[in-house]
Amino acid sequence: MEGHRNSVTGQARIEGVALQAGDIRGGVHIHSHAPALLPVPRQLPPAPAHLPGRDAELSALDREWDEPPPPGGRCLVLTGPAGVGKSALACRWLHARAEDFPDGLFYADLRGHAPGGPADPAEVLGAFLRALGLPAVPAAFDEAGALWRSATARKRFAVLLDSAATAAQVRPLLSGADRSVTVVTSRARLTGLGIDRARFFAVDLVGPAAAAAILARLVGADRIAAEPLAADQVVTRCAGLPLAICVAGARMAARPQQPLAATAEALRREGDRLAALRLDGEASVRGVLDASYRALAPESGRLYRLLGLLPVPEFTPAVAGAAAGLSPTEADDGLDALAGVHLLEERGAGRYRFHDLVRLHAGGLGRAEEAPEQGEAAVRRVAEHYLAAATAAEARLMPSHRFLPRDYLEPPVDVPELASESAVVDWFERERDQLAAVLRHSMRTHRYGLVWQLADALQPVFIRLRPHAFQLEAHRLGLDAARRCGDRIAEQWMLTSGGQGLRSAGLVRESADWYAAALEVSRANGDVRAEAQACTGLGHAHRMLGELDSARSRFEEALRLRESLGYRRGVGLVRVALGEVAVDAADEAEAVRQLSLAVEDLTAVDDPYQVCRALAVRARAHLLAGRYAPARADLESARAGFVAAGSTHWQARADEWLGELALAQGDFATARELFTAAHEAYRRLAAPDTARLARCLAALPPQ
Template structure:
């Protein structure tokens, strides 16, 4: 039940008025949420006008098809949402352990998002409609009040774009609900279903574990709400603090209104009302994903941005001339330091209202010392920002999902520092109402075939350069030395970066004449250097002067930061690099920012970054002034810091996992504790590129133990967020380093890398390669006498051969795995292999044998408190029973599994269970029910797996055309 607050009801009404098929059809105060919006609109309408609502629209009772499901065939029929935005387990390949037991792993982060549409309606409303609402809410409980509320509802439906009606309707609902308990209860249920969750929360799914990564039994509440064996209801919420508690004691039962107060002045009137009418909870699987809030990822605009009026006007003209059938694509190219990023960021900030769905940003690192960003990396970042439940492995599927998710959006996309057209092309959104702006030192003419418009950005002219320089130094000061000022501007070559560096140095030395800066630049640059193509010499001269003006400690920090492999860093990383206290590092970082040598990106782990040219300069200074040993020490200190912090996140996110040793050349101070699993996963996600840079650097410098331990610590990142390319690359590096290591645990590390890497390869559908890794793991486990590890490898081989359509080989491997796990007492592994074996038997036409194996799997997994896998066994058991001829028992088990997966937010397994229900309906010739289930499964798969969505879409076509029964 949700609290009936104004904000909650605003979100609810905005969703109802903005859904498809309704008057707003996605253009009103909310957005298009699909079936969930239709459900909310019809249910809210039934609450407001109960007499006018057809029975089929009154709601969907229960989760799944159990009980008196009055709404199972209602108006929502078929378009499944995404379970209030929850992203559950995804089991790539269609079988096996969704938590990583030789399978794809699980991403159980909760979906993010604000339902949207409520922000513009936050004031109480004015005008005639509001007056009507007030009249409707005043006076006694009479039919006239309900009639006025119904009138407001109909007016809001007729004009959903008018915020006056939305506000008046919200006022009316809030004032009328206390007198109508059934309305209050219904609003409470709907508000709870619309509420969004944290996208990084580990949520209600169990901690991902797999047979090959030893785990400890988690300590769970005796009433685990995710446990299919426990029907006592969810655990109680924590009580309020004593300062906030307010209770009626003595076993008192209260029916109806109750008032508690310290003092009462005047009269209290309580209007009695009829007994509450039970309002059935809707099926969570029918709700859509909560839409994430508008994104605002653009870099900030510097305070001294100026003098780009003609360029801003030209970009504005391109926007007005944008093609009607495709997104506008603009390439802003120019030399380094000319201000491309600042111009584009300033322009997109200025036109933000044109793109209400927000702005997304990615640095493609096309001209930096770090590796250029791959399209798959950026697509994963964008898809998750938009609320995708999980991201496909292949770039083609990622691109397809990205274009599908952006087809109806108005987004501004900024792609900074591109190197090639191939980097950009997969990142183009799907709808015609978005704009993409690319910055690059290259012209990127290859994007011309994609309709790109090109805007070359030149250096500032002399007047604009003078203006920018004077703003940084002070106009009175430059007016006193006009000749010297013009000379500085001339030597800076019209490059904003060089001008800002020179101005920052002078601003820090208020007594230094401008002429001194002119003389220094002239000595360092010389007339030939100033004319160097691209202007880099001018920037280099300005950087040399700014660096020379630093204090010794700040200069040392500058050099050591330049030696790091990180794209961004925070105060703690900077302090670690120089072995300084954090407050001292913060002071030195401020000195670098004042000198314009460092960019302040705001609070958090990405707090500071270098411009590409500045990073190159800092690295050159480190090579010239630091010994290789001191540079290595700085880098290794930071690698140790990242290892310690990632390990802390791993222990919080996967407490049941066995953790290999951690060794530190420079043990860091204990990392600041994460407040919860969501913050730990958020840190891993935000720092994934820095973590991978540390892995690569450690391997290159032969710090083999650091490299494989970093990979091991990143396990929750790979398993939950499924960055396939990083997952596989990291384990390839980790495996090579484990084999080169002389660590006492290097054999265990090798087997860990093989098993964890094979899980990633299986998830990425690289089945043949995964089989090779599992075969290596099998040999390694046998050589070490590791019976449990041998079972894990055999389980993985069985799963891979099942996915590859080789059931006989799968059957043999799985039976061997079960035998080994029984011999060493690993009960959970037995259950997991029995699940896959049941699928093999079902796929090969032996449903009775499948029932036997799945009954045992269900019993075994229930006995080890593994709710997720117990429910997977239950779902497959239900389908096996239906195929074996026991349809009544099988459908009941499928219904129960669907309800449990819905409660846990497991999108993938909700969709798979709906597919099984659809096949079962097709088997008995109930085409309408089959279509309903398949359509709901399709809507869920569209948020998690384009490949699964295509398969279900094809099956829908077969059933709609009347061909084929279940399989």
């Protein structure tokens, strides 16, 4: 092949798969790693060991299930007052039928009556898709719903949507799979789901015999037999509400020497402060909860009140400690004490939450008995705990990112260590809902500095994991907050970070608008580093829009600015971007030059993840020039780094380009294997990439 070269001239461009090869001798084999298999989702809370008084409801659900399935799957709605046991009934029935759902049991708390408002269906869809192994959810809600329906179309699975607020909240979460069932629990009737062919089941209060059976299991048959009148009075005053019976029973079980008559008398004296909820039986719940609260040790009672004021749906010892100013051991003991009398539900792994009614009770006491400044301080300490944790995550993933301040009124304590990048990923998945709740509550309560600081601290996590909906919400709130406090420096960084989020979500035109605004603000501020960041963002937007000359001009401007600052990491990142533009323009020599310089810069500042990005793009340039050996070496090295960093997107990109390398060398079988792996990964990340890989697979010769 000496003296021969394939070339592209004029304005022609190559897109998609290209095959360039001379003589091929021998076999070429490139192997990709098989994706890790995720466990089948088994997300339901544990089923109660005993469920007295629910035989009729269980039989009705069984009969409905045994009927021929309607097209689009079943939707079964359990309605009834709070605390009546709707969730327990649903869990018991689904666990008993688990063998009918080999492809998964999904669970979501829709938080229909939570203080922070109902769960966003988009967030629930995201959690379900991640459980299916689709970690990056399309930013557009309708695209996420379509992906959920496509991914589950042929599966046999069940979904429990607990504590729904409205039919509109539920409807986008219905999969439509013929062999699926969605069970919904709600205090509301949700009659609007009738148009979705839902079947409705009323869950009423339990009868006296069932209530007595629940109490006997908690207290013991011997004590019931010794004081039958007092036991009957407790059952009567709990008004057939299982929650009330369980709390009263736990109170009596914790006092084996105290007569049952003492609890019966305590219930008789209680007022009706939950009557405003207008649900039958809740006056007795208030009485039961008041009685249990007054029996708490003073420190446990204070913790209970303060937890009721917090905006977060779950509590850990660290959160409880921050709220009440307790040591980790004291906080753990306090949570355990509250869970021991059924005032908190233990969710496993050191996490707790309130039942809806108990949260109302605790919050009411907090507002009534805590001085306003004490309650506000508890909420502030918890918010600052999450700010400190997010800052620790930021330092682990991207140490050079932080140069904006973090303002704490008190030094945070018990901040997670997050000793590795994988620990950051795990932390974010656990705390995503809490972080969102803190952001929203801080915005509602005018703590604007904390809003933009938390959004800023989370940016490295957003870049790595691409939770589009949360990132966009965080930066829209952050930008509004920065402007409300008149902080122009914070405003410019919310604009650049938000621009990146919009670009990542595919909202390129809006991204360009944010970057242009960031450029204007940064120049007014005289902030050269921020100006360079805005220029870089505009360059990326122009490139994604196919405007290569404008992209190159913006990147070259950013390069000059960053070189003037001596910001070597930033210089390296701009060189990667210039290399990408050169690859797009089929200028392989310029691409290799820029990317080799980028590798040097990013290696010097010890940023292995970005080094891998530079290697991968340089491999692309080698591949387009027909230099297969250096292309393979760069891609294999980069892919190993992406796997170690948990970057699914760039791992898929490396597989795609390795597939193109195999194709160029005539190894169609390996190309198909690699394209298939990349296609599956892209399917979990973004529809445009998925479509491109589908075209690559379709262009391969038949097997």
